[in-house]
Amino acid sequence: MNRIANKLVEISSRKPRWVYAALLLLTLGVGSQIPRITIDTDPENMLAESHPARTFHNATKTQFAMHDAIVVGVVNDEHSQGIYNRSSLTDIYNLTRSIQAIDGVINADLMSVSTVDNITQAAPGTLRFEWMMPQAPQSETAAQQIQTDIERLPLLYDTLVSQNGKAAAIYVPIEDKNESYRIAEQIRAAMDKYDGTEQWYITGLPVAEDQFGVEMFVQMGVSAPLAGLTIFILLFVFFRNIPLIIAPMVVAMATVIVTMGLLIGFGFTVHIMSSMIAIFLMPIAVVDSVHILSEFADRYKPGEDLNVVVKDVVGQLFTPMLYTSITSSVGFFSLMLTPIPPVQIFGAFVGFGILFAFIVTIVFMPAYLTRMSDQALANLQQAMHQGVSARGTRIGRVARSIGNIATGYPRTLLVGFGVIFALSIWGITQIQINDNPVRWFKSDHEIRVADRVLNHHFAGTYNAYLVLTDKREQQTPANLLAVDAMPESLRDWRQQTLADISAGNHAEQLQNLIFAIDDKLFGDVTASETAYLEAVMAMTETADSQGKTFQNPQVLAYIAGLQSHLGASGLVGKSNALPDVVKVVNRELHSGKANDYELPDTASGVAQTLLQYQSSHRPNDLWHFVTPDYRSSLIWLQLTSGDNQDMSAVVSLVRDYISANPLPEGLTADWAGKAYLNVVWQDNMVAGMIDSLIGAFIIVFVMMIILFRSLVYGVLAMLPLTLTITFIYGLIGLVGKDYDMPIAVLSALTLGLSVDFAIHFLERARATYQQTNSVKQTMAMMFAGPASAITRNALVIALGFTPLLFAPLVPYITVGVFLASIMAISALVTLLMLPAAMSAIRSIVFKPAN
Known part of the structure; x- marks a missing residue:
């Protein structure tokens, strides 16, 4: 390894x-791709x-003409x-x-008090469809009539x-959910006119998703520069030398620009x-640079050969930098x-960025340090020793x-960490998996605010x-027109009829076959042909009758x-389905009174109500609840x-229901809708995160054994990250914080950086x-230099993320x-557990040199 390092330093120095x-x-070059950025905040894309x-979700939207909607x-x-009242209804x-x-608004399906039908009885057996x-x-009386009419229509x-x-x-x-922010802004502008x-x-x-995308784009342009500024200030506090700290900032900026440029250049959305x-x-990206700067500042003495020191x-x-970068x-x-x-893409490019930062650090830092002027180096020495007391x-x-505590009370610390670990395990069992895009704000x-207010007043805005x-x-x-029982004289007619009715869905084909047979029977046919036809x-x-499943009163019942069971549960604000349409029309076809708000007894009665409903101003609304062949039906929750x-x-x-x-025989039930997709990707994410965490843990453990050529040291290296991961996620469970997408991916960072230390x-x-050859002296020296x-480094990384605390978006704050x-x-x-563990089993960990 050292030969590789020396070769790289030599080349970059020369x-x-x-x-x-x-x-x-x-x-x-790579950064030139960044202006091509496209933003994606659609939770659907959390699934392949x-x-x-x-x-199935997309097929359902197409099949039932369901569209994404702004409320x-x-x-x-x-x-x-x-x-x-007259004023509010006018507005x-x-x-x-x-x-x-x-x-971009689909006017035919827009639902408002002014765009829906009022269904009333014109006369017994006759319906009247009028715009609500x-x-x-024109008067308060007219406004009150609208209330009366609406309260009679459960839909x-x-x-x-x-x-x-x-x-x-x-x-x-x-038409396009990606246009929702633009459309919402135009609606806001229109609303502002009403006082x-x-x-x-x-x-x-x-x-909510599109608005998040707009604000996310702004946040990207604010948080990263603020993080850079924070890191710059921290490095200045540590080293008090601007020329010196420019180097790690160059590494960080190059890493970010190249990584984001590659992501966008390869066509991935953000x-x-x-x-x-x-x-x-x-x-x-600055971690390795800080290690080099810290060591360089401690090692370099005026007059020494820069190339040799570097x-x-x-x-x-x-x-160690190579292994920490790899882990x-x-x-x-x-x-x-x-x-x-999206999580796969995030993991792949952050992983690449870490390795790229390591390569840039190894190549760029030596080139930069060996070019520093004598005055800059003198200022570095002065800054590093300025304000340093005898202690x-x-x-x-x-x-x-921290070292005094770690080496002075090793067993007490280990017992304490054991108790924390046990409590953390219990806390993990209390974690609740939950997410909601609206709560990203x-x-x-x-x-x-709108979400709270409207869901307080209505049955619900989530579908x-x-x-x-x-x-x-x-x-x-083809099966109905069986060849074996068919008179020979009808064979040509059969072939032509099947060709003529091949278009359309199954129900349309059966209807067309009925018409074709009826036409044939009115022609010149023999007795045997008549009997067969x-x-x-x-x-x-x-x-045809049995195929129209959702005209069957038992199925609708x-x-x-x-629906009644869902409504009584308290979990569903309201459900709308085909029976609601049928009951309303049936009521108005009969007495118009509540006692006739029921399903007809026969399939023909159901068919009659649906045929009447299609005389409304919005006949296509029926196909939001049932397909034209009546083989599939949708319950809108x-x-x-x-x-x-x-x-x-x-x-x-x-x-359970x-x-x-x-x-009923032959029916299957499946879910669609964004609320359901959230459940699916959350479940997939949890299972995937567990697999990835276990896999990464095993890989890192094997790498630690290889790095240290020792099983004992490999186990020791895994102790801090094991406790850290367990504690963080146990704490999440204990405080009741939902396990959402940002929380889930933090395990990867915890694993990688905890083992670095x-x-x-x-x-x-x-x-x-x-x-x-002295444990006591070793620990004293460790806490005199490397521990600092x-x-x-911990301060640089931790404080580097603090600009996110001021973000307007909850995931960034989290x-x-x-x-x-x-x-x-x-x-x-790391600084408490490792020294305590090493001191407790010193005879195994510390072995004299041969």
Whole structure:
């Protein structure tokens, strides 16, 4: 290893300008890709495009014409009639018309009080479909009539207007969810024109995700420079020499630019995780440089040969730096084992960035240090000794105090760490897996405020879809027109008929076959042909009737029973499904009174209600609940919470209900909707993180044994990271912090960087003992020098993440808090646990040199 290090130092020292030029060209060349950046905050992309849950979700949206929607809400708490007053309804009417004029809005499916039908009875057996609010109400009486009409329609009540009458909603379906921020901004501009007593809100997952993307882009441009500034200030405090600390800043900036440039250049979008790459790499990239600067500042004396000192410093640190870089990158590369694409990309590029930073450090730092002027070196010596008391620097005094505790009370410390470990294991069992894109914003953000207000008033702004499908095999026209029983004279007619009716879905083919047989029967046919055709006609009509599963009253009754069970559970705000449509139309076809709000007794009765419903102004609304062949139906669930814990509870509720009340024969139930996709990717992430963590742990353990050529030292190296990981995640469980996406990936950083400190401590301790042959003297020397370097590095990394604490987005704050905590804890555990463990088993750890 030292030969490689010496060769690299020699080349870079002799050709520093070539090193500068190569690094500059590489950084500028790759960095030129950064302006091509595209932002992606869609939680769907947490799953691969081919994932079955995502495939089914997208197929369901297409099959039932479901679109991502922005939810606009209005609340009037001041008027005695809530929103059912002339002024509020006029504003809703006018805003709806403004929204319809926005490019990208699907007007046909927009739901507002002014765009839906009021269904009433014109006469017994006849329906009247009128716009609920064809124009702004001209009087308070007209406004009150709208309240009466809406409360008679379960599909609208508590969906478009809240039960307390204080709030109304406009559901704005959009063609492209990536345009939701633009559309939301135009809606906000339109809302600002109204100065009545109402409060207006905008929420919904599409606008939350797109809004996050906009703010994330801003955050990327703020956090990374702030982290760089923080690190620069820290290095100045440590070394008091600006020319010297420029070198690690160059390494950090080059690493960030090249890594992000490669990510964007390869065509990857910047997701919430990859947006943090810069802030992750900025502190990590300077770690090796700080080790070199610390050692160089301690070793160099005026008049010495710079090349010789630099070569000695890099030669001594090369092996531990190599292994710490590899172990850190392994921690991040392990994220590629997860089935979550954005996490895979994040892990791959941070892992690459760490290795790239190591290479740049080894090549650039010697070139830079050997070019420093005599005056700069003299200033370095003055700064390093300025303010140093007889007891050493402040960091040195802290390190020695930690050393006194570690070596003075080893058994007490180990018992204490054992208790902490046990409590942490219990805390891990209390972790709750949960995430919600709306909660990525702070609690006072307008998206969060709107989410709370509207979900308080309405049945819920979060959607999930339960899709029931009849999977039984159906009779095909070819099977019905059996050749073996067919008169020979009809063979040509059969072939031509099958060709003519081949287009369309199965139900359309059966209908067309009925028409074709009927036409043939009206022609010149023989008795045998008539008998055959009439038999086939009867079988086709039966197949057509039985094939329309969701016109069967028993099947609809099962759905209605499931809806009632969901509503009574308290987990679902409301559900809308085909039985609701059928019951409303059936009521109005009969008496118009509540006692007729029921399902018809026959399939033909159901068919009649649905045929009547298609005479409305919005006939295509029917196909949001059932497919045209009536073989698949959708239950739309409205949830007041987007937390995946709540969605998981709903899934379990439905599973238990189906277990106790089996689905009608041939039916299957599957889930779709963004709330459900969150559950799927969270489950995949947890399983993937466990696999990646275990895999990385084993790899790092093997690397430690190889590095130290000792099983004992390998085990010692793993102690700090084991306790740190366990403690951090145990603490998460104990304090009740949800295990979300940012928290999940922190395990990789904990594993990589916690072992870094241990490597440096153990490597230097073993080398020092070979020189002193005294455990006491070895520990004293360790806490006089190397411990200070470890403390200094921990401060650089921990404080380097603190700019994230001021971010407006919760995931960034979470990362900042926990990364700073992880670095502080892992360094402290290393400096306390390792000396205590080594002292407790000194006879095994410290062996005299031969």
